[in-house]
Amino acid sequence: MNAIELLLQRNSAxxxxxxxxxxxQLQTMFAAACRAPDHAWLRPYRFLVVNGDARHKxxxxxAAAALRRQPGLDDAALEKFRRQPLRAPVVxxxxxxxxxxxxxxxxxQKLTVGCAAQGILLAAEAMGFAGIWRTGDNAYDEMxxxxxxxxxTEEIIGFLYLGTREGGRKLLPEIKTTHFVKHWGxxx
Numbered sequence: 525m526n527a528i529e530l531l532l533q534r535n536s537a538x539x540x541x542x543x544x545x546x547x548x549q550l551q552t553m554f555a556a557a558c559r560a561p562d563h564a565w566l567r568p569y570r571f572l573v574v575n576g577d578a579r580h581k582x583x584x585x586x587a588a589a590a591l592r593r594q595p596g597l598d599d600a601a602l603e604k605f606r607r608q609p610l611r612a613p614v615v616x617x618x619x620x621x622x623x624x625x626x627x628x629x630x631x632x633q634k635l636t637v638g639c640a641a642q643g644i645l646l647a648a649e650a651m652g653f654a655g656i657w658r659t660g661d662n663a664y665d666e667m668x669x670x671x672x673x674x675x676x677t678e679e680i681i682g683f684l685y686l687g688t689r690e691g692g693r694k695l696l697p698e699i700k701t702t703h704f705v706k707h708w709g710x711x712x
Contacts, residue, residue, distance in 0.1 A: 530650055535696055537654035540687030544575065544613030545653050556647035560639035564625060568633040569640035572617035572672060579609040585671040586662050593661060608662075612655070612685035616644060617672060620679045637681045644684055654689035657682045 525533070545553065554571060562568075574582050583606035590605045591597050609615050620637040622630045641657060648655045662668045663680040674680070 525650065530646060533696070534646060534649045535694060536656040537689045538656050539690035540612035540654060540656070540685055541690045542613050542688060544687050545648065545651065549651055550614070552651070553644045553647040557640035557643040560636050560643055562636045563628045563632055566623060566625060566628055566633060568620050568622055569637045570619050570621050570678070572619070574609060574615040574617060575613060579615060582609040582615065583607060585668055589662060589665045589667040589671070592667055593665065612687040614686045616684040616686060618644070618681045618684060619674055620681055622677065622679070634679065634681065641682055641684060648686050653686055655684050655686040657684055659683070
């Protein structure tokens, strides 16, 4: 698949299974991520790899945080949070380490991290894997951040679930770029 085909065909895969990317393949994905546009080369992107039994620990953290947010959750709801990290063989926690900078505001640094996350997803697709970017309440929860060892100044941008696509590729709707693109200053 050439680069343009990859960009036009990439889509999220909510059902993922083994095999997972190897450590060497993950390193290639991270190398691709580190090519994100990055004003002043601040490199604000950070990644935590969660695989194997660590996914169960992450599920416990998700359940504990959910119970703190909603003290009345029943066992079935808590079990759903515990199973979330088990939806894929690898979960990458993508987070931003924003630093004060005169020329690069925090929003630009977070956008760089978002581009890095997209780089991982594109590299995964190029290597025959698939993924999905998820956020939800856990991405913005201070207890989750603390449980992952993140500093108060760091922000989770998303959880990337990676593995092998289970089932077929979903059909993508046709996108008419004319709905999103205008020309300025030409009268068109």
